[in-house]
Amino acid sequence: MKIEGGCLCGSVRYEITGSLGDAANCHCSMCRREHGAAYGSYATVKPDTFRWATGAELVTVYESSPGGGRCFCSKCGSTLGAAQEGKVGWITLGTVKGDPGVRPMAHIFAGSKAPWHEIIDDLPQFEEFPPGA
Numbered sequence: 001m002k003i004e005g006g007c008l009c010g011s012v013r014y015e016i017t018g019s020l021g022d023a024a025n026c027h028c029s030m031c032r033r034e035h036g037a038a039y040g041s042y043a044t045v046k047p048d049t050f051r052w053a054t055g056a057e058l059v060t061v062y063e064s065s066p067g068g069g070r071c072f073c074s075k076c077g078s079t080l081g082a083a084q085e086g087k088v089g090w091i092t093l094g095t096v097k098g099d100p101g102v103r104p105m106a107h108i109f110a111g112s113k114a115p116w117h118e119i120i121d122d123l124p125q126f127e128e129f130p131p132g133a
């Protein structure tokens with residue numbers, strides 16, 4: 001299975017050989033700011049299955065916490081994923097082309113959610129990370 005995705009301007013594209021792991025909607029203040037939205041939807045990816053197919057030179061990594069960075073296209077600003085120690089370990093579900101094959105399983109950091117947003121689905125909600133994550 002191959003998963004492809006990319007940014008708004010089309011300069012940066014990525015490929016994943018394999019399937020995605022767990023996905024969640026993250027309501028933390030950093031994800032909200034990064035996405036400019038009520039929450040960010042991420043899926044985990046095995047770093048050795050991920051590669052930038054085009055536009056790697058345009059990918060900027062903003063270090064939002066020590067060793068952890070958020071990858072975005074420096075041309076159009078699309079948030080593409082998150083990296084740990086320089087390796088991409090999460091991708092944003094909104095940039096996947098077609099069906100990513102996974103669905104968000106939970107709302108995480110729901111304790112930090114935007115006051116103007118109401119969670120109306122039945123997915124489990126966790127104040128921060130789910131236990132054991």
Ligand SMILES: [Zn+2]
Binds near residue numbers: 009010012073
């Ligand atoms: Zn772009």
Ligand SMILES: [Zn+2]
Binds near residue numbers: 029
């Ligand atoms: Zn978050």
